[in-house]
Amino acid sequence: MTGIRQALRELWSAPDDARMIQQDGRWYSWGEVRALAENIDRGLTGIGACEGSRIGVVLGNRMESIAALVALLSTGRTITTLNPMQPIGRLTADLHQSRPHVVLAPAKLWDSDEFSAVASEIGVDGFALDAGLTRRATRNVDAEDDATASATVAIEMFTSGTTGPPKRIPLTWRQLDAAMSAVHGHVGTSSSTRRPLTGRVALVTLAIVHIGGMWGVLQALTEARPFVLLPRFTVAGWVGAIEEHKPRIASLPPAAMRSLLNADIPGEKLESLRAVTAGTTFVSPDLADEFIGRYDIPVLIVYGATEFSGAVAGWTKPMHEQWWATKRGSVGRAFPGVQLRVVDDRRSVLPRGVTGALEVCSGQTGSGSDEWVHTSDLAHVDDDGFLYIDGRADDAIIRGGFKVQPEVVANALREHSAVLDATVYGKDDDRLGQVPVAVVELVDGTQVVDEAELKEFLRGHLTGYEVPVSIHALESLPRSVSLKVDRRRLLELVAELEASSA
Incomplete structure (x- = not known):
């Protein structure tokens, strides 16, 4: 099978008027994407950011991000993902910690004093990535630089971090090519010989800053398919x-x-x-x-x-x-x-x-x-x-020496007719070490929960030590961009509920 990098290069054989990305009802042609990708390549080459350079990209579900992916991956640069859906404080902390050589971000972020100040502090080169490419930051040669170029790493990507602090994972070209080969072998397809950017339109549903959405884009690009890019x-x-x-x-x-x-x-x-x-x-x-x-x-x-x-x-x-x-x-x-x-x-x-x-x-x-x-x-x-x-x-709750699996408890709660969805986490307890706490989303969308009735229901499905010590209800469970329950936001909401009831 053709490797991902080579497959991206083959996009240049597509006609400029070929439809490539549909976003918000508008089709962007390959010519538009190609022009921006080549502009990005020229800009980076001009400041010495060539193969193996780590390029931070604020990666939202928009055409400009896809052009950046094409420009960087087809030339062997490394993408360091930055999540635009984070609060600005978390985004800038991520930028500060990751220290890429160059940052590509929307102009509205560069207009933020907080974002620009951090870029200046770590001394990176930067461009505003919108319809075109505009230089917004200049590298400070005296700034501390712990960024290391690597021609083997394709993408540095955060895990979702729904159960704790997210970790940045380096994904190599070998890994991505092996994954693409495994997917094609699993579904019984192979590289297409049809004209690029023809065939059935693919659909990218998830945020491309996480692996689910990123994989949808990589598969569409590698198979040279046009695709719909949903902002959310x-x-x-x-x-x-x-x-x-x-x-x-x-x-x-x-x-x-x-x-x-x-x-x-x-x-x-x-x-x-x-x-x-x-x-x-x-x-x-x-x-x-x-x-x-x-x-x-x-x-x-x-x-x-x-x-x-x-x-x-x-x-x-x-x-x-x-x-x-x-x-x-x-x-x-x-x-x-x-x-x-x-x-x-x-x-x-x-x-x-x-x-x-x-x-x-x-x-x-x-x-x-x-x-x-x-x-x-x-x-x-x-x-x-x-x-x-x-x-x-690592999610297991040890309650007085007994192990409680949160998903087992959540599944039991989902069996109740009033519960639409549920999640369970461990809360520190001076006597037992940890105790399970449940948060439910009710079918009727209210936050009024009959805690005693739900606990009685659970006693018919679980052992006594698995029954949560408390059950809270939220209008909807908070979710991350990958639609998993956001554990950190969940704990904040529960703290607010407990404070208001106290």
């Missing part, structure tokens, strides 16, 4: 893109899937879809079955992580037709070139069907295909090779 997920925007472009497959995270079901979208609006993929976070098999029952569209769950540069296991449509009835709850089988195993605390391999810590061996990992990478996910693999995620080892 909305039911109307997603359904409108499906109706207009009639894709066969589209991604739909579980929170978005629930929103679609709640909106009672008619099935004929989704008639082009042969499957939806889901996998940014836990996908309840009951939610998947509800979606399948409503629309007769299979839900193909995948499992992966930023550290693996994408998915390493998942379902296919033929697999779903054969196995879903007996394997519901699984996240599918390992992708081609991926090995999975489950180990105990001493890293001894456990038998099939026994739960332990999941380990992955693949060219998609940072250490390559010769080493096993230990994850924080608890899992088991059955006799037919299907992977089941049973929880997270």
Whole structure:
């Protein structure tokens, strides 16, 4: 298969008038994207930022970000992602910590005194990236510089950070190419020989600053497909893109899937879809079955992580037709070139069907295909090779010596007819070490919860030590750009609730 870098270079054979990106109802041509990408390349080359240079990009879902991706990745520069959806304080702290050689950011950010001051403090070169490219900061040669060029790293990307401080992960060209090859092997496709920027229109739903959205863009660019770039997920925007472009497959995270079901979208609006993929976070098999029952569209769950540069296991449509009835709850089988195993605390391999810590061996990992990478996910693999995620080892709540898995408690809460969604976390306790606390989103959207009734319900589904000490209700659970529950914001909201009730 052609590598991602070479595939990006082949875009230059597309005609300038070819439609490439649809954003907010407007099509941007390849000629427009190419012109901006070449302008970015010239600007960076002019200041000596060539192959291997670390380029910080404030990466929003907009055409200018795609032009930057094309310009940087096709020339072997390293992208250091900066999240525009963060508060300005977190964004500038990230910039200060990552210290790229150059920063590309929208003009409105450069107009912020806080952002410009940090760029000046760390002494980086900077450009405003909008319709064109404007120099906004000049490198200070006397400034401390701990940025190191690397021709092997393609993208430095944050994990989602929904359960704690996010970590910046270096993704190498080897990892990305291995991941792309695994995806094509999994779905049975290969590099296309058709004319660039033709064929079915792809749909990028998630924020490209995280691996789910980034992967959607990389796959569309590598396969030279035109694509719709949603600035953010909305039911109307997603359904409108499906109706207009009639894709066969589209991604739909579980929170978005629930929103679609709640909106009672008619099935004929989704008639082009042969499957939806889901996998940014836990996908309840009951939610998947509800979606399948409503629309007769299979839900193909995948499992992966930023550290693996994408998915390493998942379902296919033929697999779903054969196995879903007996394997519901699984996240599918390992992708081609991926090995999975489950180990105990001493890293001894456990038998099939026994739960332990999941380990992955693949060219998609940072250490390559010769080493096993230990994850924080608890899992088991059955006799037919299907992977089941049973929880997270680092999320486990130890209550007086008893282990409570938050997802087990959350699943039990989701079984209650009044609960739309739930999340559970551990709270420090002087006597027991930690105790579970639950936060629910109710079907009627109110914040009035019958805590005693929910606890009584849980006692019929859980052991006593698994029942939360308190249950709060929010109008909606706070979510990150990847539509996972944002743990830090959740704790802030719970603190506000507790303070107001006190």
